[in-house]
Amino acid sequence: MIQEMMQRMGVDPALFETGDFPVYSPTDGAVLGRVQMESQADVTQRIDRAQAAFEQWRQVPAPRRGELVRLFGEQLRAHKEDLGTLVTLECGKIYQEGLGEVQEMIDICDLAVGQSRQLYGLTIASERPGHHMRESWHPLGPIGLITAFNFPVAPWAWNAALALVCGNSLLWKPSEKTPLCALACQGLLEKAMAEFGDEAPADLSQVILGEREAGEVLVDAPQVPLISATGSTRMGREVGPRVASRFGRSILELGGNNAMILTPSADLDMAVRAILFSAVGTAGQRCTTLRRLIVHDSIRDEVLARLKKAYHNIRIGDPMSGALAGPLIDAQAFDQMQSVLASAQEQGAVVHGGERQLAEQYPQAFYVAPAIVEMASQNELVRDETFAPILYVMGYQDFEQALAMNNDVPQGLSSCIFTTDLREAEAFVSDVGSDCGIANVNIGPSGAEIGGAFGGEKDTGGGRESGSDVWKSYMRRQTNTVNYSRELPLAQGIQFD
Numbered sequence: 001m002i003q004e005m006m007q008r009m010g011v012d013p014a015l016f017e018t019g020d021f022p023v024y025s026p027t028d029g030a031v032l033g034r035v036q037m038e039s040q041a042d043v044t045q046r047i048d049r050a051q052a053a054f055e056q057w058r059q060v061p062a063p064r065r066g067e068l069v070r071l072f073g074e075q076l077r078a079h080k081e082d083l084g085t086l087v088t089l090e091c092g093k094i095y096q097e098g099l100g101e102v103q104e105m106i107d108i109c110d111l112a113v114g115q116s117r118q119l120y121g122l123t124i125a126s127e128r129p130g131h132h133m134r135e136s137w138h139p140l141g142p143i144g145l146i147t148a149f150n151f152p153v154a155p156w157a158w159n160a161a162l163a164l165v166c167g168n169s170l171l172w173k174p175s176e177k178t179p180l181c182a183l184a185c186q187g188l189l190e191k192a193m194a195e196f197g198d199e200a201p202a203d204l205s206q207v208i209l210g211e212r213e214a215g216e217v218l219v220d221a222p223q224v225p226l227i228s229a230t231g232s233t234r235m236g237r238e239v240g241p242r243v244a245s246r247f248g249r250s251i252l253e254l255g256g257n258n259a260m261i262l263t264p265s266a267d268l269d270m271a272v273r274a275i276l277f278s279a280v281g282t283a284g285q286r287c288t289t290l291r292r293l294i295v296h297d298s299i300r301d302e303v304l305a306r307l308k309k310a311y312h313n314i315r316i317g318d319p320m321s322g323a324l325a326g327p328l329i330d331a332q333a334f335d336q337m338q339s340v341l342a343s344a345q346e347q348g349a350v351v352h353g354g355e356r357q358l359a360e361q362y363p364q365a366f367y368v369a370p371a372i373v374e375m376a377s378q379n380e381l382v383r384d385e386t387f388a389p390i391l392y393v394m395g396y397q398d399f400e401q402a403l404a405m406n407n408d409v410p411q412g413l414s415s416c417i418f419t420t421d422l423r424e425a426e427a428f429v430s431d432v433g434s435d436c437g438i439a440n441v442n443i444g445p446s447g448a449e450i451g452g453a454f455g456g457e458k459d460t461g462g463g464r465e466s467g468s469d470v471w472k473s474y475m476r477r478q479t480n481t482v483n484y485s486r487e488l489p490l491a492q493g494i495q496f497d
């Protein structure tokens with residue numbers, strides 16, 4: 001099945017059948033393919049080729065560059081099921097979420113096509129007669145992209161679609177756990193490039209298959225002015241300072257520890273649905289997964305009872321066949337989850353669920369029952385991101401306390417409040433409310449739309465991707481002063497005769 005799908009998406013079988021690095025499916029542990037990891041010398045050569053491609057691509061008018069992204073979006077529409085299936089097989093999220101990821105790619109292509117006609121600057125009043133000032137935006141260079149396993153295609157596309165219309169070439173180092181998805185995206189982009197014609201240089205977009213060492217070559221390359229890196233806070237702590245040490249720019253999209261404040265006035269039917277999707281979706285392996293439920297003491301027992309019932313009914317199993325919770329990515333993720341649950345129990349927490357499931361049917365895969373953990377307080381265990389379906393439930397008495405708990409973690413990605421009290425809702429999104437990059441009202445913390453800027457503060461890294469004015473990150477800003485007079489007045493009235 002993989003062979004035909006990959007071929008339909010334009011991938012040469014030699015790229016995924018003949019290498020010495022096996023790629024496993026988390027759904028059943030089967031080998032999906034074998035890829036060849038690249039040496040540091042290979043990566044360096046790719047960087048040189050990306051520089052040459054950039055020098056050619058930046059000369060193509062931006063709306064014409066948008067046409068390539070439009071064609072790419074068409075390829076994604078035509079191959080949505082194939083790519084969605086591959087996402088499911090390679091990273092284990094359920095098929096509906098695999099399709100959703102591809103839809104996000106299509107959405108960002110649409111946005112980028114429009115943006116390609118709107119790469120606008122400013123005109124600025126000059127203090128000197130016969131002068132005008134303006135601000136213009138120019139292509140930046142080869143853009144380095146490093147991505148995580150849990151969103152193997154969409155975050156690349158958020159960056160790639162905008163970076164391409166902005167006139168840049170691409171170098172993508174995907175997660176070593178999901179290289180086939182990267183090859184498929186590259187295959188689809190190459191199909192679009194073939195349709196587009198010669199203006200698109202062959203090395204406009206390249207995939208670098210490798211582990212962190214390959215990423216490090218990219219991170220240290222002075223020819224790569226921007227590194228956009230998605231992954232753990234640990235990775236960001238290494239990548240951010242290295243890029244800064246050579247005065248490169250970075251967009252860091254790192255770990256989250258996202259909360260919901262559930263108030264006494266909330267619509268509990270809506271809240272329970274939102275909790276279920278955001279805590280259990282992608283088996284708790286989204287950066288925006290709901291990890292902390294801060295619930296008012298007066299409704300805590302009722303909410304817990306409803307949640308336990310809802311969790312009991314979650315279908316766990318093969319993500320291709322209608323289950324709501326698929327597997328964890330690997331044994332290490334499972335061990336990590338078990339060790340955190342054991343520590344929580346030692347600390348007196350009440351743990352519901354969390355056990356391994358379907359072990360006999362899938363001895364090489366790691367399905368778990370999503371866990372609810374009743375915590376007495378927000379301790380160090382809760383403040384850490386465990387990349388698994390663990391929902392900590394903690395009570396609160398007054399709104400100020402809940403808000404303080406929302407913010408009292410190192411990460412600052414997403415957050416939400418369920419309330420029908422206007423004052424609470426507005427306070428949550430005010431200057432003194434949630435300190436996260438995303439703050440929602442009566443919507444869970446996950447499942448962002450393309451139109452807004454996506455990203456978070458503090459240990460989440462401060463980066464933003466997708467909509468709003470994020471396109472500016474992929475361009476360099478230039479201030480121009482033009483003198484159309486016959487005099488040479490100096491600024492600030494300085495006389496220099």
Ligand code: NAD
Binds near residue numbers: 173176210231455
């Ligand atoms: P990871 O940090 O282990 O790996 C991410 C990527 O970074 C991989 O491609 C890896 O090879 C590379 N890498 C690791 N160390 C590197 C280094 N020193 N130099 C260069 N490259 C390096 O993360 P993961 O396990 O794949 O993904 C899960 C994590 O990603 C979670 O913490 C999750 O919250 C986070 N995440 C964040 C976002 C977001 O938008 N904020 C989105 C998805 C995932």
